Amino acid sequence: MNWTAIWSIYRFEMARFFRTLFQSFLSPVLSTSLYFVVFGAAIGSRIDQVDGIAYGAFIVPGLIMLSVMTQSISNASFGIYFPKFIGTIYELLSAPVNFLEIVLGYVGAAATKALFIGFVILATSTLFVDITIAHPVAMVLFLVLTCLSFALMGFIIGIWAKNFEQLQLVPLLIVTPLVFLGGSFYSISMLPPIWQKITLFNPVVYLISGFRWSFFGTSDVPVGTSLMAIGLFTALCLGVIWWIFKTGWRIRS
Amino acid sequence: MAAILSISDLRKSYEGGFEALKGVSLDIDEGEILALLGPNGAGKTTLISTVCGITTPTSGSVKVGGHCILDDFRAARSLIGLVPQEINLEPFEKVINSVRFSRGLFGKPKNEPLIEDILKKLSLWDKRNAQVKELSGGMKRRVLIAKALAHEPRVLFLDEPTAGVDVELRKDMWDVVQELKDRGVTIILTTHYIEEAEAIADRVGVIADGQILLVQDKDKLMAQLGQKQLCVHLSAPITEIPASLASHDLELSETGETLIYTYDTKAERTGITALLNDVATAGLVLADVSTRQSSLEDIFVGLVSGETS
Numbered sequence: 001m002n003w004t005a006i007w008s009i010y011r012f013e014m015a016r017f018f019r020t021l022f023q024s025f026l027s028p029v030l031s032t033s034l035y036f037v038v039f040g041a042a043i044g045s046r047i048d049q050v051d052g053i054a055y056g057a058f059i060v061p062g063l064i065m066l067s068v069m070t071q072s073i074s075n076a077s078f079g080i081y082f083p084k085f086i087g088t089i090y091e092l093l094s095a096p097v098n099f100l101e102i103v104l105g106y107v108g109a110a111a112t113k114a115l116f117i118g119f120v121i122l123a124t125s126t127l128f129v130d131i132t133i134a135h136p137v138a139m140v141l142f143l144v145l146t147c148l149s150f151a152l153m154g155f156i157i158g159i160w161a162k163n164f165e166q167l168q169l170v171p172l173l174i175v176t177p178l179v180f181l182g183g184s185f186y187s188i189s190m191l192p193p194i195w196q197k198i199t200l201f202n203p204v205v206y207l208i209s210g211f212r213w214s215f216f217g218t219s220d221v222p223v224g225t226s227l228m229a230i231g232l233f234t235a236l237c238l239g240v241i242w243w244i245f246k247t248g249w250r251i252r253s
Numbered sequence: 254m255a256a257i258l259s260i261s262d263l264r265k266s267y268e269g270g271f272e273a274l275k276g277v278s279l280d281i282d283e284g285e286i287l288a289l290l291g292p293n294g295a296g297k298t299t300l301i302s303t304v305c306g307i308t309t310p311t312s313g314s315v316k317v318g319g320h321c322i323l324d325d326f327r328a329a330r331s332l333i334g335l336v337p338q339e340i341n342l343e344p345f346e347k348v349i350n351s352v353r354f355s356r357g358l359f360g361k362p363k364n365e366p367l368i369e370d371i372l373k374k375l376s377l378w379d380k381r382n383a384q385v386k387e388l389s390g391g392m393k394r395r396v397l398i399a400k401a402l403a404h405e406p407r408v409l410f411l412d413e414p415t416a417g418v419d420v421e422l423r424k425d426m427w428d429v430v431q432e433l434k435d436r437g438v439t440i441i442l443t444t445h446y447i448e449e450a451e452a453i454a455d456r457v458g459v460i461a462d463g464q465i466l467l468v469q470d471k472d473k474l475m476a477q478l479g480q481k482q483l484c485v486h487l488s489a490p491i492t493e494i495p496a497s498l499a500s501h502d503l504e505l506s507e508t509g510e511t512l513i514y515t516y517d518t519k520a521e522r523t524g525i526t527a528l529l530n531d532v533a534t535a536g537l538v539l540a541d542v543s544t545r546q547s548s549l550e551d552i553f554v555g556l557v558s559g560e561t562s
Binding site for chain 2: 004016093096098
């Protein structure tokens with residue numbers, strides 16, 4: 001393993017994040033506050049409790065997940081698309097590094113950024129609602145795994161994309177609907193029985209459910225199933241990336 | 254001297270069937286400067302990209318320092334530095350960080366004195382904390398060179414390093430290349446500028462249509478293929494070459510004032526004495542005599558046009 005190379009890529013990518021630290025920080029704080037004003041105060045005041053939890057607190061895990069997933073994808077996809085776009089990818093391809101090292105560097109940095117934003121949202125939430133975390137270690141674990149797996153997916157999108165429009169396409173058309181319909185703002189037990197069944201095909205349900213369990217100790221699906229779902233998703237993404245580098249698809253002619 | 258880079262029967266076909274390299278074989282000795290000359294689309298960049306790992310070869314083998322670029326890519330690539338043709342740089346990063354990144358990417362430990370030395374030699378030290386996008390074109394090109402040198406390569410590829418660079422800077426770059434050679438770095442450069450090859454190369458390779466047409470010692474090449482022209486300037490213009498001089502295969506300049514005789518400097522008899530005697534016999538009065546050596550450019554144009562015609 002070329003650890004120096006991994007660390008170099010990681011630091012180079014993180015430098016991009018620190019150059020725009022203020023924006024990176026401000027945007028999640030602002031959007032979280034807006035969600036709390038709209039969902040928490042305006043709509044939430046008409047909903048008493050969900051599964052015995054105040055609605056304001058109930059949506060916190062979903063809100064964090066929503067941002068963390070979209071941020072992981074956009075960070076990682078941009079991270080690898082940008083070198084392709086400006087041509088600096090030549091350096092990666094001609095360096096003595098293998099695919100795993102490139103992925104660890106880029107995905108690690110993208111996941112770190114998303115993780116940071118996740119904690120910023122969590123901290124902002126405490127300004128609006130009382131939150132107790134039942135299983136803090138599990139909470140961090142779920143968050144880290146989600147950041148990593150979605151950053152892997154973002155990496156694939158970044159390699160696949162041929163232009164900036166495509167870079168936005170998958171997050172916009174697939175990920176955002178899945179996250180919204182994955183129980184970010186509601187418990188799936190609130191859905192009609194048939195939709196409760198259909199929604200189980202949405203992988204995001206398992207992530208949000210597991211993450212919510214780490215906060216409140218209750219979940220829509222068993223925690224073990226949630227962990228398995230993340231594991232499967234991560235393995236799938238890793239498999240695709242391995243194939244990409246093996247064949248050189250869209251990176252090496 | 255042992256070959257540090259050994260290319261044998263290298264072929265590259267792109268999707269759609271275009272064959273960019275048609276069985277290239279080339280050995281490059283350690284410590285030499287090889288200039289690859291060729292017209293646009295000849296396969297120069299494809300050749301470099303394949304050796305460096307940016308493009309996957311269709312068939313054939315490439316060894317760098319004895320390491321296969323596919324099976325032993327880490328060892329092979331860590332010996333190679335690449336300065337690409339296009340200015341591909343992260344625009345928002347500081348110059349020094351961009352150079353440090355290249356060193357780290359190649360798995361080399363931090364070495365700030367080395368980075369400082371490289372940046373100073375390339376006159377970039379004062380700009381080390383500037384963002385890349387603030388630099389001029391020539392400076393950006395030097396940043397690319399600095400990045401390639403940061404990991405101390407033994408083989409350096411320079412893909413048209415002086416394209417779009419002014420004359421003074423070009424000379425500076427030649428000095429940098431010469432200094433690298435003195436330190437034992439093997440250099441392969443592609444260029445459109447014949448004078449560049451003439452000025453700095455030890456050997457010259459000519460590539461056209463995906464094939465190496467010739468690789469030869471620059472001086473030998475000049476001597477072997479170099480033809481000389483003898484220009485006989487007449488005191489009064491003539492309208493046609495006198496019949497008595499027909500056997501000499503002369504050309505008459507447009508003004509009619511000069512007879513041009515092309516001869517091979519390596520031939521046993523150049524035919525100059527006989528020509529001058531016959532010129533005098535024909536009653537022509539000489540005003541002056543001069544000679545002209547053909548340049549590498551003439552040789553190159555001759556070779557390439559011969560290949561494509």
